[in-house]
């Protein structure tokens with residue numbers, strides 16, 4: 001440990017906090033180090049993560065001397081900043097990089113007034129700072145915020161920086177756990193797994209080193225179990241069987257495949273799991289499956305809330321006359337199913353309408369809205385959808401304001417870490433939720449919870465499309481439960497351009513492989529992924545050049561993302577080369593492994609505030625702002641987002657995307673590779689979802705055998721969920737309760 005004073009910072013990388021700085025010590029340095037600098041004795045160079053810098057700052061540094069082309073330098077593994085005792089020291093400390101929010105002028109004023117008692121005043125009687133001219137209440141709050149945050153962050157930094165945890169991540173950890181982050185992490189470093197960006201594999205080496213854990217430490221096993229369930233949720237499941245958990249946790253715990261970690265017994269994993277169920281109550285065992293507590297609460301809660309809404313007395317209203325007047329004005333005649341959907345919507349508090357493209361879902365929304373306004377002009381109406389894109393489409397098609405379900409229920413923040421601010425029920429009397437197939441279990445629970453008694457809920461979607469990205473299978477299970485009135489719209493009314501797409505979508509759903517091919521629905525043969533990629537590039541390039549170079553009119557959708565030339569990652573590279581090639585003057589920036597360029601079309605991959613997972617944008621600029629590089633992306637509708645260089649960007653390129661990501665999007669032209677080598681991904685609902693994104697033209701590239709194989713394969717990846725069963729159970733017990741009390 002060397003006691004030293006800061007001299008000068010020579011390098012700092014804001015992206016990871018890497019610092020190189022020189023320090024001076026009065027202690028004796030190792031001979032070979034001292035010999036390097038005979039002119040200025042005691043001076044040496046150190047490097048490490050977020051090393052403390054600030055004039056006159058004194059500290060202790062620990063590490064190992066390493067030789068480089070610059071001579072011997074200290075590779076710092078631990079540092080501790082001395083709490084200064086002199087006035088100059090305190091002033092230096094307050095205005096240093098350690099404390100954010102206090103500049104040199106303010107630091108000087110504070111120390112001038114309180115002298116050596118400054119830190120005591122800041123800790124105990126900070127209101128005294130208000131006596132200093134220029135420090136208002138707001139300024140005081142800002143100073144204290146910076147001071148307290150920095151004090152807490154410093155402890156965390158000292159503990160985690162040696163493990164290479166960057167400044168940016170430290171701030172995220174503190175944001176997640178608050179001011180006691182350090183104490184929480186010191187107690188159980190595996191709790192880092194709760195923070196976004198920290199998986200078990202990242203945390204495991206930190207925890208093992210920091211606490212010298214044995215491989216079979218229960219905290220370690222529990223962290224592995226949590227990770228297994230977290231991954232299952234990412235794949236759409238709400239629970240796993242205990243056998244699945246044991247097997248997957250065993251693999252994870254032995255990720256290094258060495259003898260030290262390989263001997264963890266199944267019974268040790270089961271014991272830790274039982275402890276999580278019985279003592280920690282973080283897991284729930286139910287119906288043969290093991291859930292995360294939050295997933296279980298969502299499934300059970302959503303069933304209870306939905307049934308609560310269903311059991312409400314309805315005043316019988318005769319809407320026949322009004323309906324015939326409205327359809328007359330609209331100039332159409334509703335078919336039997338459409339009529340049934342409207343009657344159900346006004347007869348039952350909760351109902352579902354499902355249908356493919358062109359079956360009249362939007363038409364029905366418009367009719368229901370008009371009817372409601374006729375019945376009760378003062379009624380409050382909410383139109384909503386689970387993604388920003390679906391919300392915008394709903395608004396464009398009905399002319400009625402619509403919002404995301406997340407916003408309506410007061411969920412704010414980033415995907416997976418939202419805060420839920422809404423405690424009151426929504427004031428709305430009629431709620432129509434579109435694209436409900438994309439709603440996951442967590443969102444559905446919050447949504448149902450927020451609907452007041454007496455309100456009418458109509459959920460609309462297409463049950464043949466892929467399900468939600470998040471866990472659960474909400475829409476399909478509600479239909480399967482057979483306790484909610486459902487109307488299946490089966491007639492297509494779209495006669496205009498693109499109607500072959502609708503017809504073929506129907507045939508696909510009916511397991512018919514004889515698709516109709518014409519100019520709206522084309523097929524190009526390709527022998528392998530490389531060949532398909534070349535053909536796709538050619539079609540894309542020709543269309544793009546001939547139609548005003550508008551990328552928004554054409555979308556390439558692949559069932560796969562990686563590992564093939566016809567996956568969306570490789571196609572993105574190829575197509576970007578056509579639309580926005582490397583050019584002088586086009587600034588570029590790398591984030592993670594991805595290279596972005598001004599003019600690129602990018603896709604957001606997480607829900608963040610107003611920008612939704614799957615939204616497309618264009619890179620407007622890459623420039624320096626407040627000392628940091630930023631990339632500016634225009635997502636349309638005045639949504640311009642700046643991505644700072646030192647953060648991880650939830651972005652990929654947006655020329656091609658996976659069919660899963662394309663849900664809720666719509667585009668005039670869709671090109672889709674369908675090849676035999678896609679194997680497992682040749683699924684009916686993937687093909688169906690992909691082609692129904694197109695409004696004018698579909699071009700399939702690949703082999704007709706592969707298309708037929710996809711049509712015949714109706715085995716959707718099964719999701720472990722029990723929502724339908726719970727709905728039936730809660731419904732039955734409510735029914736019995738009402739019958740008894742009648």
Ligand SMILES: Nc1ncnc2c1ncn2[C@@H]1O[C@H](COP(=O)(O)OP(=O)(O)OP(=O)(O)O)[C@@H](O)[C@H]1O
Pocket residue numbers: 332333334335338355356357358359360361362363364493494495
């Ligand atoms: N009963 C009907 N008689 C005649 N035309 C109809 C009828 N119902 C709907 N249409 C027309 O069919 C077309 C498709 O209807 P609509 O847009 O409502 O379907 P959709 O299910 O919302 O389609 P998508 O999901 O593709 O947006 C529209 O032009 C609409 O006016």
